[in-house]
Amino acid sequence: MADIEKVSMNLSVVDLGQIDLLVDQGFYSSRTDFFRAAIRTRLAGHDEAIKQAVVRTSSVIGVISFDREHLERIQRNNEQVRVVVVGLLILSNDISPELAQATIKSLKVYGSLRASAAVKEALAERIN
Template identity: 55%
Template sequence: MSAIIHRLREKTADTEKLTINVGYVDLGHIDLLTQEGFYSNRSDFIRTAIRNQLAAHADAVKQSIVRHTLEIGLRCFRREDLEAVQAAGEKLRIKVVGLTIIAADVPPELARATIESLTVLGALQASPAVKSALADRIS
Protein backbone atom coordinates (compact mmCIF):
# COMPACT_ATOMS: atom_id res chain seq x y z
CA MET A 1 0.00 0.00 0.00
CA SER A 2 1.55 3.30 -1.03
CA ALA A 3 1.07 6.44 0.94
CA ILE A 4 0.09 9.64 -0.82
CA ILE A 5 1.64 12.71 0.69
CA HIS A 6 -0.05 16.06 0.16
CA ARG A 7 1.96 19.12 1.00
CA LEU A 8 -0.06 21.57 3.02
CA ARG A 9 0.12 25.22 2.17
CA GLU A 10 2.48 27.03 4.48
CA LYS A 11 0.67 29.20 6.99
CA THR A 12 1.56 32.84 6.87
CA ALA A 13 2.44 34.23 10.26
CA ASP A 14 -0.17 36.68 11.48
CA THR A 15 2.25 38.58 13.70
CA GLU A 16 5.65 40.16 13.34
CA LYS A 17 8.29 40.01 16.05
CA LEU A 18 9.51 43.34 17.42
CA THR A 19 12.47 43.97 19.65
CA ILE A 20 12.28 46.93 22.00
CA ASN A 21 14.44 48.34 24.74
CA VAL A 22 12.66 49.17 27.99
CA GLY A 23 14.09 50.87 31.03
CA TYR A 24 14.58 48.71 34.11
CA VAL A 25 12.01 50.57 36.18
CA ASP A 26 9.39 50.38 33.42
CA LEU A 27 10.15 46.68 33.02
CA GLY A 28 9.73 46.21 36.75
CA HIS A 29 6.33 47.92 36.60
CA ILE A 30 5.29 45.63 33.73
CA ASP A 31 6.43 42.58 35.69
CA LEU A 32 4.56 43.79 38.78
CA LEU A 33 1.30 44.20 36.81
CA THR A 34 1.83 40.77 35.30
CA GLN A 35 2.50 39.25 38.70
CA GLU A 36 -0.67 40.89 40.03
CA GLY A 37 -2.70 39.29 37.21
CA PHE A 38 -3.50 42.39 35.16
CA TYR A 39 -1.71 40.85 32.16
CA SER A 40 -0.79 37.27 31.34
CA ASN A 41 2.80 38.18 30.38
CA ARG A 42 5.00 41.03 29.15
CA SER A 43 3.87 40.58 25.55
CA ASP A 44 0.22 40.85 26.59
CA PHE A 45 1.00 44.15 28.33
CA ILE A 46 2.86 45.52 25.30
CA ARG A 47 0.15 44.45 22.82
CA THR A 48 -2.48 46.09 25.02
CA ALA A 49 -0.45 49.30 25.27
CA ILE A 50 -0.03 49.36 21.48
CA ARG A 51 -3.76 48.82 20.89
CA ASN A 52 -4.58 51.62 23.34
CA GLN A 53 -2.25 54.04 21.55
CA LEU A 54 -3.64 53.06 18.15
CA ALA A 55 -7.18 53.61 19.45
CA ALA A 56 -6.17 57.00 20.85
CA HIS A 57 -4.80 58.04 17.43
CA ALA A 58 -7.43 56.25 15.31
CA ASP A 59 -8.70 59.42 13.60
CA ALA A 60 -5.21 60.53 12.64
CA VAL A 61 -4.44 57.05 11.26
CA LYS A 62 -7.66 57.00 9.20
CA GLN A 63 -6.95 60.45 7.76
CA SER A 64 -3.40 59.47 6.88
CA ILE A 65 -4.55 56.27 5.16
CA VAL A 66 -7.01 58.23 3.02
CA ARG A 67 -4.47 60.98 2.28
CA HIS A 68 -1.83 58.48 1.16
CA THR A 69 -4.32 56.14 -0.59
CA LEU A 70 -3.09 53.09 1.31
CA GLU A 71 -4.65 49.62 1.29
CA ILE A 72 -5.11 47.98 4.69
CA GLY A 73 -4.56 44.32 5.51
CA LEU A 74 -2.99 41.49 3.56
CA ARG A 75 -2.08 41.97 -0.11
CA CYS A 76 -0.66 39.02 -2.03
CA PHE A 77 0.82 39.23 -5.52
CA ARG A 78 1.06 35.94 -7.39
CA ARG A 79 2.95 35.27 -10.59
CA GLU A 80 -0.33 35.17 -12.54
CA ASP A 81 -1.32 38.59 -11.14
CA LEU A 82 1.93 40.20 -12.23
CA GLU A 83 1.85 38.47 -15.62
CA ALA A 84 -1.62 39.99 -16.20
CA VAL A 85 -0.28 43.42 -15.26
CA GLN A 86 2.63 42.95 -17.66
CA ALA A 87 0.31 41.78 -20.47
CA ALA A 88 -1.78 44.93 -19.98
CA GLY A 89 1.35 47.07 -20.24
CA GLU A 90 0.80 48.50 -16.79
CA LYS A 91 2.93 49.03 -13.68
CA LEU A 92 1.85 48.84 -10.06
CA ARG A 93 2.30 51.42 -7.35
CA ILE A 94 1.77 49.31 -4.26
CA LYS A 95 0.93 51.01 -0.95
CA VAL A 96 -0.06 48.75 1.94
CA VAL A 97 -0.52 49.05 5.68
CA GLY A 98 -0.19 45.48 6.94
CA LEU A 99 1.41 42.56 5.15
CA THR A 100 2.46 42.43 1.51
CA ILE A 101 3.43 39.07 0.05
CA ILE A 102 5.12 38.61 -3.30
CA ALA A 103 4.74 34.89 -3.98
CA ALA A 104 7.79 32.66 -4.07
CA ASP A 105 7.22 31.76 -7.74
CA VAL A 106 7.56 35.39 -8.88
CA PRO A 107 10.88 35.83 -10.68
CA PRO A 108 12.84 39.02 -9.91
CA GLU A 109 12.63 40.13 -13.57
CA LEU A 110 8.81 39.99 -13.52
CA ALA A 111 8.65 41.88 -10.23
CA ARG A 112 10.95 44.58 -11.58
CA ALA A 113 9.01 44.82 -14.86
CA THR A 114 5.63 45.25 -13.16
CA ILE A 115 6.20 47.01 -9.82
CA GLU A 116 7.02 50.70 -10.18
CA SER A 117 7.02 51.46 -6.46
CA LEU A 118 6.43 49.58 -3.22
CA THR A 119 5.52 51.16 0.10
CA VAL A 120 4.81 48.76 2.95
CA LEU A 121 4.02 49.98 6.43
CA GLY A 122 4.15 46.67 8.25
CA ALA A 123 5.90 43.68 6.71
CA LEU A 124 7.03 42.56 3.26
CA GLN A 125 7.45 38.87 2.51
CA ALA A 126 9.30 38.16 -0.72
CA SER A 127 12.29 36.15 -1.82
CA PRO A 128 15.69 37.75 -1.24
CA ALA A 129 16.13 37.94 -5.03
CA VAL A 130 12.85 39.87 -5.48
CA LYS A 131 13.66 42.20 -2.59
CA SER A 132 17.05 42.86 -4.16
CA ALA A 133 15.52 43.51 -7.59
CA LEU A 134 13.08 46.02 -6.08
CA ALA A 135 15.51 47.61 -3.59
CA ASP A 136 15.55 50.97 -5.37
CA ARG A 137 11.72 51.02 -5.52
CA ILE A 138 10.96 50.14 -1.90
CA SER A 139 10.20 53.03 0.43
Protein backbone atom coordinates (compact mmCIF):
# COMPACT_ATOMS: atom_id res chain seq x y z
CA MET A 1 0.00 0.00 0.00
CA ALA A 2 1.54 3.24 -1.17
CA ASP A 3 -0.24 5.56 1.24
CA ILE A 4 -2.03 4.68 4.42
CA GLU A 5 -4.14 6.93 6.64
CA LYS A 6 -4.71 6.16 10.28
CA VAL A 7 -8.35 5.90 11.36
CA SER A 8 -9.65 5.46 14.87
CA MET A 9 -13.05 4.22 15.95
CA ASN A 10 -15.02 3.28 19.02
CA LEU A 11 -16.29 -0.27 19.46
CA SER A 12 -18.22 -2.00 22.17
CA VAL A 13 -16.16 -4.32 24.36
CA VAL A 14 -18.22 -7.25 23.09
CA ASP A 15 -17.45 -6.47 19.43
CA LEU A 16 -13.78 -6.00 20.22
CA GLY A 17 -13.76 -9.24 22.20
CA GLN A 18 -15.25 -11.13 19.26
CA ILE A 19 -12.58 -9.71 16.97
CA ASP A 20 -9.86 -10.69 19.42
CA LEU A 21 -11.32 -14.22 19.60
CA LEU A 22 -11.19 -14.53 15.79
CA VAL A 23 -7.58 -13.32 15.83
CA ASP A 24 -6.75 -15.79 18.60
CA GLN A 25 -8.37 -18.62 16.61
CA GLY A 26 -6.21 -17.79 13.59
CA PHE A 27 -8.89 -16.40 11.28
CA TYR A 28 -6.97 -13.11 11.13
CA SER A 29 -3.37 -12.26 11.93
CA SER A 30 -4.30 -9.11 13.87
CA ARG A 31 -7.10 -6.66 14.60
CA THR A 32 -5.82 -4.55 11.71
CA ASP A 33 -6.04 -7.54 9.38
CA PHE A 34 -9.66 -8.07 10.48
CA PHE A 35 -10.60 -4.41 9.89
CA ARG A 36 -8.96 -4.29 6.47
CA ALA A 37 -10.73 -7.47 5.39
CA ALA A 38 -14.07 -6.21 6.69
CA ILE A 39 -13.71 -2.85 4.97
CA ARG A 40 -12.68 -4.40 1.65
CA THR A 41 -15.67 -6.75 1.80
CA ARG A 42 -18.09 -3.88 2.44
CA LEU A 43 -16.54 -1.73 -0.31
CA ALA A 44 -16.76 -4.60 -2.78
CA GLY A 45 -20.48 -4.79 -2.01
CA HIS A 46 -20.81 -1.19 -3.16
CA ASP A 47 -18.51 -1.48 -6.17
CA GLU A 48 -21.14 -0.60 -8.78
CA ALA A 49 -22.40 2.42 -6.82
CA ILE A 50 -18.84 3.70 -6.48
CA LYS A 51 -18.19 3.26 -10.20
CA GLN A 52 -21.38 5.11 -11.12
CA ALA A 53 -20.60 7.96 -8.73
CA VAL A 54 -17.11 8.30 -10.19
CA VAL A 55 -18.50 8.50 -13.73
CA ARG A 56 -21.22 11.00 -12.71
CA THR A 57 -18.74 13.34 -11.06
CA SER A 58 -15.80 12.88 -13.47
CA SER A 59 -13.72 11.70 -10.52
CA VAL A 60 -10.31 10.10 -10.46
CA ILE A 61 -9.81 7.02 -8.30
CA GLY A 62 -6.34 6.58 -6.88
CA VAL A 63 -3.53 9.05 -6.48
CA ILE A 64 -3.27 12.23 -8.54
CA SER A 65 -0.47 14.73 -8.27
CA PHE A 66 -0.12 18.27 -9.59
CA ASP A 67 3.15 20.17 -9.66
CA ARG A 68 3.94 23.79 -10.50
CA GLU A 69 4.73 23.01 -14.14
CA HIS A 70 1.37 21.30 -14.68
CA LEU A 71 -0.59 24.15 -13.15
CA GLU A 72 1.43 26.73 -15.10
CA ARG A 73 0.38 24.99 -18.36
CA ILE A 74 -3.23 25.24 -17.25
CA GLN A 75 -2.72 28.92 -16.43
CA ARG A 76 -1.12 29.65 -19.83
CA ASN A 77 -4.24 28.21 -21.48
CA ASN A 78 -6.43 30.51 -19.34
CA GLU A 79 -8.17 27.48 -17.87
CA GLN A 80 -9.21 26.33 -14.43
CA VAL A 81 -9.71 22.76 -13.26
CA ARG A 82 -12.33 21.16 -11.11
CA VAL A 83 -10.64 18.32 -9.24
CA VAL A 84 -12.58 15.38 -7.78
CA VAL A 85 -10.46 12.59 -6.32
CA VAL A 86 -11.34 9.36 -4.55
CA GLY A 87 -8.04 8.57 -2.87
CA LEU A 88 -5.13 10.97 -2.55
CA LEU A 89 -4.54 14.39 -4.10
CA ILE A 90 -1.01 15.76 -3.89
CA LEU A 91 -0.33 19.42 -4.65
CA SER A 92 3.46 19.62 -4.66
CA ASN A 93 5.36 22.05 -2.48
CA ASP A 94 6.51 24.07 -5.49
CA ILE A 95 2.95 25.36 -6.05
CA SER A 96 2.38 28.87 -4.74
CA PRO A 97 -0.95 29.84 -3.18
CA GLU A 98 -1.47 32.34 -6.02
CA LEU A 99 -0.94 29.69 -8.71
CA ALA A 100 -3.32 27.33 -6.94
CA GLN A 101 -6.00 30.03 -6.75
CA ALA A 102 -5.54 30.95 -10.39
CA THR A 103 -5.87 27.39 -11.71
CA ILE A 104 -8.00 25.33 -9.32
CA LYS A 105 -11.68 26.24 -9.53
CA SER A 106 -12.89 23.63 -7.03
CA LEU A 107 -11.67 20.63 -5.05
CA LYS A 108 -13.48 17.61 -3.69
CA VAL A 109 -11.35 14.92 -2.11
CA TYR A 110 -12.81 11.71 -0.78
CA GLY A 111 -9.70 10.62 1.05
CA SER A 112 -6.68 12.79 1.72
CA LEU A 113 -5.28 16.09 0.45
CA ARG A 114 -1.56 16.72 0.75
CA ALA A 115 -0.53 20.31 0.15
CA SER A 116 1.31 23.05 1.97
CA ALA A 117 -0.61 24.85 4.69
CA ALA A 118 -0.49 28.04 2.61
CA VAL A 119 -2.04 26.34 -0.45
CA LYS A 120 -4.72 24.68 1.68
CA GLU A 121 -5.55 28.05 3.20
CA ALA A 122 -5.66 29.74 -0.23
CA LEU A 123 -8.08 27.08 -1.52
CA ALA A 124 -10.16 26.74 1.64
CA GLU A 125 -13.29 28.30 0.11
CA ARG A 126 -13.00 26.07 -2.96
CA ILE A 127 -12.75 22.78 -1.07
CA ASN A 128 -16.12 21.04 -0.97
